[in-house]
Amino acid sequence: MILVTVGTERYSFNRLMHWVDLLLQYRLIQEEVVVQYGSCTVLPSGVKVYQNLKTEQFIDLVHQANFVISHCGEGSLLLLEEMEKSYVLVPRSHKFKEHVDDHQIELAIALSQVGGSIAWSAGDLVQRLYSSQPTLLKTRSALATQILCQKLDTRFSSIHPTPDLTYAQSE
Amino acid sequence: MLSQNKPTPYPVTLVDDTVMIHLSKRLTVASESATLRETFQLVLQNESIPKKVILDFSQTTFIDSSGIGVLMYILRNVQIHHIELILWGICSEITELFSLLDLDDVFTIELRSEPLSPEISHQTCKTHPSVRSRPKRIIDIVGALVGLGITATLLLPILLPFNSTIRVRIFSANPLWVNGQTISTLEVPFHGNQC
Numbered sequence: 613m614i615l616v617t618v619g620t621e622r623y624s625f626n627r628l629m630h631w632v633d634l635l636l637q638y639r640l641i642q643e644e645v646v647v648q649y650g651s652c653t654v655l656p657s658g659v660k661v662y663q664n665l666k667t668e669q670f671i672d673l674v675h676q677a678n679f680v681i682s683h684c685g686e687g688s689l690l691l692l693e694e695m696e697k698s699y700v701l702v703p704r705s706h707k708f709k710e711h712v713d714d715h716q717i718e719l720a721i722a723l724s725q726v727g728g729s730i731a732w733s734a735g736d737l738v739q740r741l742y743s744s745q746p747t748l749l750k751t752r753s754a755l756a757t758q759i760l761c762q763k764l765d766t767r768f769s770s771i772h773p774t775p776d777l778t779y780a781q782s783e
Numbered sequence: 784m785l786s787q788n789k790p791t792p793y794p795v796t797l798v799d800d801t802v803m804i805h806l807s808k809r810l811t812v813a814s815e816s817a818t819l820r821e822t823f824q825l826v827l828q829n830e831s832i833p834k835k836v837i838l839d840f841s842q843t844t845f846i847d848s849s850g851i852g853v854l855m856y857i858l859r860n861v862q863i864h865h866i867e868l869i870l871w872g873i874c875s876e877i878t879e880l881f882s883l884l885d886l887d888d889v890f891t892i893e894l895r896s897e898p899l900s901p902e903i904s905h906q907t908c909k910t911h912p913s914v915r916s917r918p919k920r921i922i923d924i925v926g927a928l929v930g931l932g933i934t935a936t937l938l939l940p941i942l943l944p945f946n947s948t949i950r951v952r953i954f955s956a957n958p959l960w961v962n963g964q965t966i967s968t969l970e971v972p973f974h975g976n977q978c
Contacts, residue, residue: 627899630895630896631895634893634895634896638801638869639798639799639801640798640801640803642798642799705899714903717899717901717902717903718903720901721901721903724901732841732842732899732901733839733841733842733871733872733896733897733898733899734839734841734871734893734895734896734898735803735805735839735840735841735872735896735898736898738796738798738803739794739839742796
């Protein structure tokens with residue numbers, strides 16, 4: 613199941629609804645889709661919808677989902693990171709009257725610089741959905757640390773051999 | 784659901800009989816056009832030829848004549864192989880270019896896939912309109928002058944009695960300035976004017 617959530621903002625996020633509809637129409641998503649649509653006025657066809665969800669119900673749906681497509685809100689990001697779900701974030705834009713300002717774009721730019729999973733287009737959504745790369749920032753940072761440690765080890769082991777050196781892996 | 788990223792120069796997403804090719808920022812003679820041609824050829828060499836090819840232009844903001852050339856090559860080939868070709872994520876600049884070249888009727892363009900550019904709109908950086916308003920600025924200055932005038936008129940009679948210089952001048956018989964020698968600390972004579 614794929615969960616699409618737009619948060620509880622009073623602004624619509626129809627662009628994301630159009631993208632999800634497009635992916636369904638082109639059969640690029642073949643799983644069941646559940647949409648929490650908040651203030652959106654357009655809905656994808658053939659999906660299960662909820663306007664808003666209670667926290668427990670929402671967390672339960674996130675648990676059930678294989679993948680989460682969410683607006684780029686701080687709350688959603690932290691929740692998804694905490695629950696270790698594969699996700700992609702789509703920022704709301706002030707230009708399309710999806711929020712009061714562009715803080716979600718600012719957050720998305722900052723996240724993409726550290727390897728965060730962000731979709732700027734419907735194509736990105738497809739790419740992220742089928743990407744084998746981990747979407748979780750903490751997994752990525754753990755991997756980056758591991759690679760850095762290995763490189764440092766290779767570089768300096770000839771100078772100061774440390775055969776007993778082991779690295780903690782946070783999986 | 785089948786998904787895999789093929790070892791092709793441009794990232795390719797394959798879902799059942801649909802192939803999506805994700806293009807780069809520019810599609811020019813430099814190398815990108817050749818890369819796209821190569822990627823497309825690899826897609827055609829696949830065991831099962833796809834029914835749909837989607838070109839994802841969401842990152843592309845510039846196409847030159849060689850890019851148009853490779854798009855025409857792809858168009859010819861999809862017609863031969865009876866593949867449906869759809870263009871996704873076309874930005875306004877490229878839409879304009881396509882309409883100038885009368886290509887908007889030749890290609891199927893998915894309009895609902897308009898991408899968002901990762902830029903912050905300048906609207907949010909603007910100050911409040913009142914800051915840029917000249918009449919408001921004039922009202923501010925005139926108001927401040929009137930306020931200062933009223934304050935000065937009121938404070939002058941209030942503060943005058945407290946001013947020692949004027950008070951001495953008005954209420955004392957002694958002169959304001961004393962001329963002559965006085966004894967300072969440690970009986971050191973001090974010569975000069977003192978208030």
